[in-house]
Amino acid sequence: MITLTVNGKVHQTEVDTNEVLIDTLRRLGYKSVKRGCETANCGLCTVLLDDKAILSCSLLSLRADGKHILTLEGVREEAKLLGGFLAEQGGEQCGYCTPGLMMNTIAMKRELVDPTDEEIAHYLMGNLCRCSGYVSQLRAIRQYLEV
Amino acid sequence: MKFVGRQFKKIDSSAITSGKPIYTDDLAAADALIVKVLRSPHAHAIIEEIDVSRAEAQPGVEIVLTHKDVPKTRFTLAGQSYPEPSPYDQLILDSKVRYVGDAVAIVAAQTETQAENALKRIKVTYKKLEPVLDFETAIDHPSIIHDEEVHFNLPQHVGGQDTKRNIMASYGFSFGEDIETTLADCDVTLERAYYMQAAAQSMMETFRSYTYLDARDRLCVITSTQVPFHIKRQLARALEMSPSKIRVIKPRIGGGFGAKQTSESEIYPAIVTLKTGKPAKIVYTRKETFSSSNSRHAMRITVRIGADRSGRIRAIDLHSLSDQGAYGHHGFTTVKLTGEKSIPLYNKLEAAKFSADVVYTNKLKAGAFRGYGATQGTFALESAINELADRLEIDPVDIRQMNIVQEGETTLAFDKLIESSKLDRCIETGAKMIGWHDKPRRRVMEDGTIRATGMAITMQGSGIANIDNATAIIKLNETGDLSLFISASDNGMGTDTVLVQLAAETLKVDPDEITLIAADTDLTPYDPGSYASSGAYVTGMAVVNACNDLKNKMTEMAAAYWNVPPAEVEQKDGAIYHKDTRLPFIDLGRILSVGPSGGTLVGTGSFGHPASPPPYMAGFADINYDPKTGLVKVVDYVGVVDCGTVINPALATVQAESGVVQGIGYALYEDVQYGPTGQLFTNNFLQYKIPTRPDIAQVRIAFEESYEPSGPYGAKSIGEVVINTSAPAIQSAIHAATGRYLYHLPMKPEAILFGEK
The missing domain is CATH 1.10.150.120 ([2Fe-2S]-binding domain)
Incomplete structure (x- = not known):
């Protein structure tokens, strides 16, 4: 169980150990986050993590535990x-x-x-x-x- | 005009820029089965045994399908009007695989991990066959790629197909005088062979499709496609079911560029849903998109050209050899455009000839990619014209102005009556913008790098002559607003928006009063789809016709209501007028919604045309060449386009900018590369480089509008013509910088420095 604050809303959610943040965010309904590759080349999945732009395809969801995330919806x-x-x-x-x-x-x-x-x-x-x-x-x- | 030629945001822009869930995967049900496909590791092999028992036993696995489980009717998935000029040469799953990445088995499971685990547990025994990898030796190769019975819709004497010799198509045309005699009589002749590589369309949204059964057990397919109607027809054939049981819906699409003119992904979740009754979806990885879909046709084009000493071009002969890959999608038609959309640029010709061979190889199948053969043909012919101009010591601009086709002429090659052209003005304006006559073509800069210019011209078509036909329907709602039903299959470029502008212009109403309903085979009228540069021109004219039909019906209805002659009734500003009496649409709608004389007014319009009016473009490249590294950067690119009337200036400009930039990628670095056994090396964005922001400096676009009498308010197409000039203009600039002519794309630094191998 991890805690994510997405666009100001607190989510507590189970994640797999190998799950990446893009998949967690899409599962939680933040469908603006898109995937265009598997090699961290395209930038489509960019979100802000504690105000810093990151590729959400390249961050394990576990590592986002307790963080604030902004997507386009927010x-x-x-x-x-x-x-x-x-x-x-x-x-x-x-x-x-x-x-x-x-x-x-x-x-x-x-x-x-x-x-x-x-x-x-x-x-x-x-x-x-x-x-x-x-x-x-x-x-x-x-x-x-x-x- | 009030709406045509005016600035107008895309009607879907606020949904797009606020991140609304409007794309295929956003719409799929959360419980949809995840579909994955096992891909062949071999370029050419027979499946001797396939054991799926361990895969089926995996937790969460719903179904595993092999060639034993699928219908045996061969089909094509090339999105073309029936009868498709592409061979019916594939099955959903076959006992023979024909390229690395070909489909071997289909798995559906509850989760992606489960589906992937199941794929790993399918045991396949292959009997490897000798692959055909070099397209120049494919004809009469001892390995036959399609040794089964293949159905061709084109008769043999038209298509020239001979699968036993790996020939998918072979044909030719001659125009005017005898080509050999004319060439022999020319003061100067040139013969050159050009090699154009395959290239990946690389739209940001990979292939994906979602399927489910509706309340009446019909197969519904929500899919990222350019061709919903073709998919419906082709799924029905492949799945051996009635088309009445299939509905295809196109949501917002994350780019296509032709890739999605082939139905790549729909068939897999469709068969899973039919077999299980459950919703299913497939989302291609980027790797699958590179290695198991389609690319531009790699080609070798041999150009022979003859001119007199004054620069008059008297004869052009083109022979195109096209690498089709494993399946015959778009093979016949793509290669045809290498000649049909290049040679008619020049019209002082006495003789012209075009011939082509399309060959099967054991590689990724080729398909449609913006430009569709014209891109390859333009590189070959324009590079040859530039070299000829150098040989004759004539300025490349001047040799064009001397020889190009003029408005009102009928072309010798392919017999086209050109009713609209400002190509001469495009060249003149482009030359002025780049400063062609104000500076030497080669300048050495202070840091030792070299700046150099080059140019090329091109044409394309607007829809497919005598084939494309689109219908539009517009309905006056009882609330006075309008519903416009079309199926042009906008995949990002703004076709839907342009169609609303055309409807608003024709009916003289606020565009906000028009709701567009697009591309749903249950609801909207037939349209071939988004390809062949047909949206604004073909569907656009259908919309104009539909609106005029509705306009007539509304004025007749109002005239009857007022009991006055229809000729005295006029329609404007969202209302019907008789002298000073005004009947707003909303009142007309209310009158029509009640009683015995009521009814819903519906305007319908169709459009197809016996010609495909060419848009034109002149492109000028200004490059910076570093002689230490061989690196070329395009520092300024000027494109001047004649697309007829510009309907939406911002969207037309972006079309041109994006075409130029895709063309720069094709010219300099985009390259589909294979290993010695046919495995694709370039299967991700690390290996396959598309232009990034720092690669692109200045791109400047201008328009020289002609008036195309057959098009909506004088418009022609713009979507494809814009990609064609980049490669030959850059080739010419590289020659100006280095003195070296390059005959292979992409033109990489090592070739520029040390020559081609």
Whole structure:
């Protein structure tokens, strides 16, 4: 039995010893968390663990015991703002990588001050997207960073 | 226009950007059985024995299926209109495996761990056969990949198939004068062979399907697909059941790029649900998606080209050899586009010839990938044209402007009447944007790296001529709002949104009044699906036709109600008008909802076309080349597109940007690689590199809009044409930088530095 605080809500749940956090979160109903690979390459499963962006596919759920987790469902205001900019550019496209990208972008905004385009690209390098070609997302992220 | 050409967010954007559960796996029941497939470790083998007793005895295992348990009707899972031009050459499970990753057995269990444990306990005895791995020696190889009886819908004299020789298709076309005589008469000729690799579509959502029986015991399939109607028909054939017992629903899709134009995953949970009566789902791993689905066709294209000294291109001959892999999905049609969507770019021709051979090999089957053969054909032909221009000492821009097809012409090759083209303007604008004439094509920078430019042009189609036909239905609800039923199968690019814009434009109503209901074979009208660049053009025109039909019905109804001539009645702003009298839709709906003269007004519209109007694009690459490492980075890419009328500028721009970027990946690093016994090396994102954010610098898109008379408000397609110019434009820039022509994709640093092997 572990205790997870997800988006402010406390969950007590049984987990297998080899279960990873993405599977626990999806089982608890946080379906925004997506999986795109098994090799920690795609960034789709990014969530915030104690305010730090992590890949939820690469963390045993047991190690998240007692921690605070934020998923896209739990950041409504910021998601609305960033999501609005993405949508204006058409940069959300299929949307499958969007939750992970948005969580990492939110973490970046908290961490970096006035990042250059290159710094943004490097910070978000681990968030793959096949639909957009990235440039529309960069335009949206720039707008988001400016507000 | 009020809605066409205006900024308009995707109708699903707020659901997407708030993380709503709208994709296949989000919708599956928590108690669905987990389905897993045992995959062949051998490229070519007969299954001599298969023992599943230990797997069946595992806790939680519901069912284990082998080739002994499945129907024996062969089928194709290529998502194409009936009768499919792809051979019926596969079974759900076969006693012969034809590539590493081919399906051997199906397991369904309560949990994923249980299913995986069961897979490990299936004992298979294989008799290994010699695999055919090199597509250039596949024809008449002693190993025959399909020695069984294969049904082809195309007659032999059309398709040229001969499975006993590993030939899936073989055919050709000639246009104009005799090609040999014309080539012999040319001042300059060039013959080159180009090799284009397979490539993985790499959509972020892997294949997945969820199946259950509904209240009437019908098989319901919620699946991540581009082709729901084709899947319904093909499942019925493969499972030997009536199509009336199958419903296919497409939810939101996490990308497809053609991969999901083949029904990869549906069949496995479907047969489990039919056999057990229980809901079931399969979610492909990324590894399975790379190694057990489909990729772009690897090809060798031989180009022969002849011109006179002034640069007039008189003859083009293309021969394409296409590596089909183990099963014949999309083989005939993909290779056809290598010629059909490249040669007609040039129209001062006296002679043109196109021929093709498609061969089976013991590798991952090839399928559809954005560009669908045009990408390979464009690389070959455009690279050859650039080399020819260099030989003639003519600027690549000038040789295009001298030779390209013009609006109003009929092409010699493939006989296409071009009713809309601004290709000349695309080239002119692109050259201006990249500064083509303002700087030398090769510049040495202060740090010793080299900047260089290159360019290419391309075309595609809009829907499949004489084959694609879509229907749309729009219904006036009694509450005055509208329901639009379509099946265009948006898989992320925004087709649904564009269709709502077209409906709003035609009916002159607020788009918020229109609810779109999409891609459910029980509810929505037939549409081939999301492929062949057909969404905005084919389904779009069906929507316009449906809305006009409804408009006529509404005005007739209002005219009768007012007892005035229909010609005096007009429809705008969500209402019907007769002079100053206004009848809002909501009032019309209320009037129609009661009494003997009531009824629901429904507009229907269909669209199919005898032509496939080509969109055009000119692409210009500005690269930075490091002569110390051989590394190439595209620092600026300009794409200028003629997709006819731009319906949604932001979405069209993103289509173009993403196509350019996928094309950069194809040009420089994406590579499907096999080991000596046919095992796939590149089965994850560590080995198979798609572009990441730091790889992509500036991509600039502009539009030169022509007006396509057959399209909705003048629109053509954009989805595929945008991927084609990157590789040849970069190839030309690499030559400008290094003096070296490369003939193999991807163009890796070692080849650029030391030459191709």
